[in-house]
Amino acid sequence: MFDFEAPNRRQLLTAIGKAGGAIAMYQAMSALGHAMPSQFSGPPKLNGAKPGASVVVLGAGLAGMVAAYELTRAGYKVTILEYQDRPGGRNYTVRGGDVIKEVGGAVQQVKYAPGNYLNPGPWRIPYHHQALLHYCTEFGVQLEPFVQQNYAGYVHSDKAYGGVPQRYSEVAADYKGHVAELLAKAVNRNALDDTVSTEDKQKLLEAMRGWGVLDKDMAYSTSLRTSAQRGFDRAPGGGVNGAPTPSKVAGLTDVLDPRVWQTMNFFHNTTMQQTMFQPVGGMDMIGKAFAKRLAGKIRLNSKVTKIAQDDAGVTVSWDDVASGKKNETKADFCVCTIPLTILSQIEVQVSPGMQAAIKGVPYHSSCKVGLEMKRRFWEQDDQIYGGHSFTTQQITQLSYPSTGFFKAGPAVLLGAYAGGAAAYAFGGMTPEQRIEAALAQGSVFHKQYRAEFSNGASVAWSRLPWIQGCASTWSDELRKEHYQNLVALDGRVVLAGEHCSYIGAWMEASVLSSIDAITRVHQRAMAA
Amino acid sequence: MMRLSASTLAVATGLLVTALAFTSGTTSAQSLGDTAGTGSETAMSATGEQTYREICQACHLENAQGGTGAGVIPALASNAKLSDADFTLKRIMQGYGGMPAFADMLTPEQIAGVTVYIRTHFGNDYHEAINVDEVKKRMPEPE
Numbered sequence: 093m094f095d096f097e098a099p100n101r102r103q104l105l106t107a108i109g110k111a112g113g114a115i116a117m118y119q120a121m122s123a124l125g126h127a128m129p130s131q132f133s134g135p136p137k138l139n140g141a142k143p144g145a146s147v148v149v150l151g152a153g154l155a156g157m158v159a160a161y162e163l164t165r166a167g168y169k170v171t172i173l174e175y176q177d178r179p180g181g182r183n184y185t186v187r188g189g190d191v192i193k194e195v196g197g198a199v200q201q202v203k204y205a206p207g208n209y210l211n212p213g214p215w216r217i218p219y220h221h222q223a224l225l226h227y228c229t230e231f232g233v234q235l236e237p238f239v240q241q242n243y244a245g246y247v248h249s250d251k252a253y254g255g256v257p258q259r260y261s262e263v264a265a266d267y268k269g270h271v272a273e274l275l276a277k278a279v280n281r282n283a284l285d286d287t288v289s290t291e292d293k294q295k296l297l298e299a300m301r302g303w304g305v306l307d308k309d310m311a312y313s314t315s316l317r318t319s320a321q322r323g324f325d326r327a328p329g330g331g332v333n334g335a336p337t338p339s340k341v342a343g344l345t346d347v348l349d350p351r352v353w354q355t356m357n358f359f360h361n362t363t364m365q366q367t368m369f370q371p372v373g374g375m376d377m378i379g380k381a382f383a384k385r386l387a388g389k390i391r392l393n394s395k396v397t398k399i400a401q402d403d404a405g406v407t408v409s410w411d412d413v414a415s416g417k418k419n420e421t422k423a424d425f426c427v428c429t430i431p432l433t434i435l436s437q438i439e440v441q442v443s444p445g446m447q448a449a450i451k452g453v454p455y456h457s458s459c460k461v462g463l464e465m466k467r468r469f470w471e472q473d474d475q476i477y478g479g480h481s482f483t484t485q486q487i488t489q490l491s492y493p494s495t496g497f498f499k500a501g502p503a504v505l506l507g508a509y510a511g512g513a514a515a516y517a518f519g520g521m522t523p524e525q526r527i528e529a530a531l532a533q534g535s536v537f538h539k540q541y542r543a544e545f546s547n548g549a550s551v552a553w554s555r556l557p558w559i560q561g562c563a564s565t566w567s568d569e570l571r572k573e574h575y576q577n578l579v580a581l582d583g584r585v586v587l588a589g590e591h592c593s594y595i596g597a598w599m600e601a602s603v604l605s606s607i608d609a610i611t612r613v614h615q616r617a618m619a620a
Numbered sequence: 621m622m623r624l625s626a627s628t629l630a631v632a633t634g635l636l637v638t639a640l641a642f643t644s645g646t647t648s649a650q651s652l653g654d655t656a657g658t659g660s661e662t663a664m665s666a667t668g669e670q671t672y673r674e675i676c677q678a679c680h681l682e683n684a685q686g687g688t689g690a691g692v693i694p695a696l697a698s699n700a701k702l703s704d705a706d707f708t709l710k711r712i713m714q715g716y717g718g719m720p721a722f723a724d725m726l727t728p729e730q731i732a733g734v735t736v737y738i739r740t741h742f743g744n745d746y747h748e749a750i751n752v753d754e755v756k757k758r759m760p761e762p763e
Contacts, residue, residue, distance in 0.1 A: 214654060434690045
């Protein structure tokens, strides 16, 4: 075996850059897993469909509409069958005048003021979700920043800081300061001598002093310097009384509460990093832009009951939801984007492996509560402009609107975004109970809550009749067993949607999975 | 996922189990999608009935009557399939056909408790005790 010292990554890239120029360097970086934000490499190039070739698309969510849009452009005759009375699927926005009907019979009449809305499903777009952003750009969907990280937002734990919410700037500075102090102590007590060289020890100490804003004794302590990060008791001002007063740093124990580091960690995920976007006016602007381009091709209120296929083609049986009248649609191929919660109950003529996959992938739920408040007290009283506050309570987080800053009049605050077990707790409540729970728990952050509350609406995904769940929940074991079977082109039928991706519940997942599915359909159609 | 050390009692009807679960910042499969981050990933309920109210009724409804939309959420009330305790546990822990898997969200005590509850209520009359140790053996390995 050859023994050699491996060059570090930067040396390697520099060498490649010198030898092959920038393009070689970019390709090498991409191969090493960097500088590649998305698997998206442009819209599919599906030219020259055979005359008369047809595709039936099931579901008018983003996956279905991407498929229909691109296949139509390629020359296919396309029909979309959609169960709901609106296109868009989970690309969904709730506004005043809308009605939310639940399994179990609950009905909510949404009373938001004109212009206000709740995005119950997708609500923020990572900057690297390039496939989705491509279609937004192509269709002229206006995007604005979604404020993701706001240091003025609160962090609340019932087990820390005496249960009193702290500003994110305070807990972040305190956490960093205490960790830095402890690490510096360990270094100075020679506790790390077996792993850290003398030279690195000095560098590390200097880093901890700067990063943790430590004092001359290498301690994290109350000072104007630490207050410059965590905030002052009395902010710097002008004139005679301009001198600031520092705020008191918290002790180590409070800082170690999981809610503190979990909140900081949350923002480190690539899907949660700024810059994020939202469409102006509501997330469904994207779905509407697709639907506009598919006018006449979407058949709403159509409940699919069977998907059959043979050598000649695909036959989809469906009922008109209102009349119950039975119909059939025939096509050469079928792109099925029906969520597995529903598809698993429909007769589908595909391989046993795909059938097992359709039934084998569980879904999780989610619940959002949108509270309309009479005024933007979080801006006017608390100087919070967008972003979130986090809590250990079931509402999990508040989110402040990322649009309409400084406007007078009512605004909708996201009063709960419950996942995990909390999603089911909220799902099991009546709509009135959800509002009450959101108000009771959210009051920990804002004493103005009760006085300023106007009305509210909630969307518990497990109770929505058209999906009866939120999104697929994959595990490594399930991927091994089912993933390739689920995404395979099975004769003339292929599935698409977030459940057919490694991305999870993001619109990007629907778009990328759809592009992949129709690319394979087109290849097979051309080969036939 | 961290859990408090569990009671070794077999859970029988009406016996209170004081099991606690707390959020430990685990990365569930769900966190790949858009998520509220690290909120209440685990249930808080102590008794089988409380777990039914906290978790199950979000889909199966208040009286376990199930519901119909584009698909059907089966009624648990008077459901002969629940006579099979093994089947019931497997569905709760692993999910199936759109039903979530709850092994990551519930403690063995909560799983045993709610299994006993649904099998002895809503017109079901299956009074077999569910051994918490048996449930533990089926729990997935911590991530």
